[in-house]
Amino acid sequence: MGNELPKYLVVSGFLGAGKTTSMIAMARVINKKYGQAAIIANDLGAKNLVDADYTRTTDVAISEITGDCICYVTEDLVHRIDGLVADGANIVMSDIPGCGLGALDHVYIKLKNNYPDRYDLLPFLVIVDPERLRMILPERANINLTEEMRFLLDAQLAEADLIVLNKIDLISDEEREADLAFIQEAYPEIPVMSMSAKTGEGVEAVVDYLVTHRATAEHRELGDDTEEFDAAEKQMCWYNRRFFASVRDESNIDFNQVVDDFIEAIRDGLIEAKRNVPHLKLFAAGEGEDFVKASLLGVDYDIQYDHRLEQKYTAMAIVVNARALCESETLGEVIEDAMDFIKAEHNLKCNVLFTECFGLFDEGRSNGGRASRY
Numbered sequence: 001m002g003n004e005l006p007k008y009l010v011v012s013g014f015l016g017a018g019k020t021t022s023m024i025a026m027a028r029v030i031n032k033k034y035g036q037a038a039i040i041a042n043d044l045g046a047k048n049l050v051d052a053d054y055t056r057t058t059d060v061a062i063s064e065i066t067g068d069c070i071c072y073v074t075e076d077l078v079h080r081i082d083g084l085v086a087d088g089a090n091i092v093m094s095d096i097p098g099c100g101l102g103a104l105d106h107v108y109i110k111l112k113n114n115y116p117d118r119y120d121l122l123p124f125l126v127i128v129d130p131e132r133l134r135m136i137l138p139e140r141a142n143i144n145l146t147e148e149m150r151f152l153l154d155a156q157l158a159e160a161d162l163i164v165l166n167k168i169d170l171i172s173d174e175e176r177e178a179d180l181a182f183i184q185e186a187y188p189e190i191p192v193m194s195m196s197a198k199t200g201e202g203v204e205a206v207v208d209y210l211v212t213h214r215a216t217a218e219h220r221e222l223g224d225d226t227e228e229f230d231a232a233e234k235q236m237c238w239y240n241r242r243f244f245a246s247v248r249d250e251s252n253i254d255f256n257q258v259v260d261d262f263i264e265a266i267r268d269g270l271i272e273a274k275r276n277v278p279h280l281k282l283f284a285a286g287e288g289e290d291f292v293k294a295s296l297l298g299v300d301y302d303i304q305y306d307h308r309l310e311q312k313y314t315a316m317a318i319v320v321n322a323r324a325l326c327e328s329e330t331l332g333e334v335i336e337d338a339m340d341f342i343k344a345e346h347n348l349k350c351n352v353l354f355t356e357c358f359g360l361f362d363e364g365r366s367n368g369g370r371a372s373r374y
């Protein structure tokens with residue numbers, strides 16, 4: 001691999017499609033077969049991101065870009081990639097926030113034009129979850145997401161150099177064939193593969209494809225400057241909180257139950273408010289390698305645990321991230337009520353260490369926004 005350029009790719013896809021899980025699974029294949037992988041976890045929000053904490057529990061090298069989408073911080077991105085390469089990585093991948101669209105222009109084409117011959121750009125990868133795909137399949141299933149989310153999912157897929165149908169462990173072979181046939185017909189120019197980032201099935205074939213192909217890196221009309229895209233973003237809100245929960249009488253308790261009750265209370269609050277959360281994530285680390293990581297992919301689904309605690313604790317720092325289809329104020333209230341519930345239910349004292357809660361278009365959020373009005 002001596003004189004080869006470092007390889008870089010973007011991993012896109014809707015909220016909860018499995019970008020983080022896929023990057024970790026692909027990194028393990030790369031580390032075995034192609035050199036050394038590194039991940040740049042990217043999300044909106046200042047800090048306290050579950051994806052970064054969770055990735056740190058693995059053996060994969062990771063760096064974070066927080067605050068903004070990598071689309072708007074190209075110099076920082078280049079600096080991160082170069083840092084990871086200096087530490088030995090030859091293949092670097094980064095995700096983009098799950099509401100993202102436009103990284104083809106804002107990342108690939110910018111890197112191609114402004115940093116020529118610095119990286120080999122591997123195919124722009126879009127991960128899709130069969131459950132969310134049902135929104136745009138011919139039957140146009142109603143999965144309690146809005147019409148704007150259909151637009152977003154479709155536009156995200158159209159940006160790909162390679163589409164990967166993930167989570168095939170959850171569907172039958174017939175469903176997989178039907179999904180692949182639909183994708184092939186809907187996006188005839190784009191190759192499509194399938195895998196399960198969870199079981200590992202098909203991951204090696206995807207990595208083999210990626211390292212032997214290159215990105216097109218040509219502009220496409222995706223609609224990221226349209227009213228539909230603005231409308232989709234306007235419906236979403238991001239919530240990140242870290243809090244320290246301690247048992248008042250200092251007894252050891254099962255924090256798995258606390259996590260479960262907390263997420264269920266948030267679910268109930270969102271159902272009552274008639275809102276949804278395409279991805280709610282929670283992480284808390286215990287002693288050594290003990291941790292809990294949970295995901296809720298919408299109010300209609302069961303909580304999924306990537307990992308549960310093995311030990312009991314008297315206190316834990318808990319990080320919760322929600323990417324919701326909800327007004328930020330309502331979501332803030334729902335989570336506050338859920339915290340009150342677990343405090344009472346488990347005799348906890350909760351010290352909030354960090355909170356941010358913003359709609360993507362909320363006034364005053366970015367430097368360009370007005371911070372005050374009069």
Ligand SMILES: Nc1nc2c(ncn2[C@@H]2O[C@H](COP(=O)(O)OP(=O)(O)OP(=O)(O)O)[C@@H](O)[C@H]2O)c(=O)[nH]1
Nearest residue numbers: 015016017018019020021098167196197198295304
């Ligand atoms: N059954 C199954 N679950 C999966 C698979 N890949 C990911 N998941 C689960 O799907 C949930 C979301 O996965 P993530 O990797 O966090 O998804 P993401 O696209 O990074 O989500 P955001 O960063 O919030 O947009 C987690 O509970 C994962 O364990 C898969 O192949 N099979």
Ligand SMILES: [Mg+2]
Nearest residue numbers: 019020051095
């Ligand atoms: Mg992620």
